Amino acid sequence: MSVQHDAPSAGLPGDRGEDGPVFRVKDVLRPLKEETRGGAAILxxxxxxxxxxxxxxxxxxxxxxxIRSLLERLPVHGPAELHDAGDVACRDGDLDAAQERLADAVASLLGKGIRPVVLGGGHEIAYGSFLGLAKHLGDNLASTRVLVVNLDAHFDLRLAPVPNSGTPFRQIAELCAARNASFNYLCIGISELAxxxxxxxxxxxxxxxxxxxxxxxxxxxGAVRRALAQRLDAVDRVYLSIDLDVLPAATAPGVSAPAACGIGLDVVEDVIDAVKASGKLIVADIAELNPDLDCDDRTGRVAARLAYRLAIGLGKRSSGFP
Incomplete structure (x- = not known):
């Protein structure tokens, strides 16, 4: 396991006095370097x-x-190769330029064999993530069967005068059409009332x-996982986007549009596990955490848990149950 060399700095203050490993994500997370290859990176x-x-x-x-601050506190139980690729920010209102910079960062990571886990931000993140994948694939986009899986209460296929958080998958569809690529879009958790x-x-x-x-x-x-497995078998790569408003408001209150119903966190994690197990996950992102609207970091903790599952993965421990 990659850890900090200064042993007393490992873990959190509450871990002091333990007689075994107390490594947390902060102890294995490394700044991305130009020579870095492989593993996963948060962006x-x-x-x-x-x-x-x-x-x-x-x-x-x-x-x-x-999300970073909460993720860094989570314990690590096995080898982990995780890098921090920093942030792409949109401070001037120029969303198109920010999405282009995000796409360049995603494409750069993919070019180094690093799996990006992108942390948002609104769901406009999705167009930047996919654009980065398209830049990475280049002329191979049309011949690569890419499945876009969106966990979301909303289609985000809006027609709007300017791009926004409700338009990214319509923009992706247009990008695919322009590049003679298939638009394979599966949206899980759609609300009829949203x-x-x-x-x-x-x-x-x-x-x-x-x-x-x-x-x-x-x-x-198991029905969702079985149905998803059929879709995964038919494609080469998967881009997975998670809008936290797919979860019930009781689980994820800190979003722009809380869900009155939603789907359970267990379903979201099942989808993540199935996509990762397929070996076809190439890019993932988590969108719509709004800390200003959160309650006791409830949504932030869910987002950190999902980011951990995507970047590091669970399953290092087993109790033998049942």
Whole structure:
């Protein structure tokens, strides 16, 4: 395991006096260097310009810093190769330029064999993430079967005068069309009460597949994972985007548009595990944490847990249950 050499600095103050390893994420997280190759990297997108344009409640620009601080406190139980690639910020209102910078950072990581886990920021993060993947693939985008999996209460396929947090997957569809690539879009957790008829009709025209929150909640155990496995078998790469507003407001209150219903955290984690187990996950992001609206860091802790699962992974321990 990669750890800090100054042993007394490992762990947290409450770990003092322990007679075994007390390593936390902060002890294995390393600044990204030019020569770094392999592993995973967290990359922040400190932006809520898209939320502002979409008439949402701003504050998501502070999301990456809060997720990092909570992530760094989590214990590490085995070898971990994790790097910090810093933040891309949007401070001047130029969302297009910020998404281009995010795309360049994502493409650079992919070029070094590093899996990016991008922390938002509003869901405008999605277009920057996918654009980075497209830049990495270059002319191979059209011949690579990429599945876009979005865990979200909303389609984010809006037609709007300017790009915002509600337009990224429509922008991705347009990018794919321009590059003669297929738009393979699966949205899990869609709320019938959070999307207009126009959005459902647009999703149908684009050939998008969606699973309603009501259907997912009532599904038999393992049904989501089995259905997802069929989709994963048919593709080469997966871009996974997680909008925290797919979770119930009781689980994730700190988002721009809290869900009255939503799907459970266990389902979200099942999807992450299935995508990772496929070996096809290439880029992932977590969007819409708004610390200003959070309660006791409830949403931030969920985001940190999901980031840990994506970047490091759980399963290092087993109790033998049942």
């Amino acid at each position: 922040g997108f400190a932006c809520d310009e898209g939320v502002r344009r979409n008439y949402g409640r701003v504050g998501a620009a502070r999301g990456p810093a809060v 999307n207009t008829t126009a959005l459902f009709e647009r999703a149908a025209r684009l050939g998008a597949e969606y699973w309603l929150d009501e259907e997912v909640r009532k599904a038999a155990p």
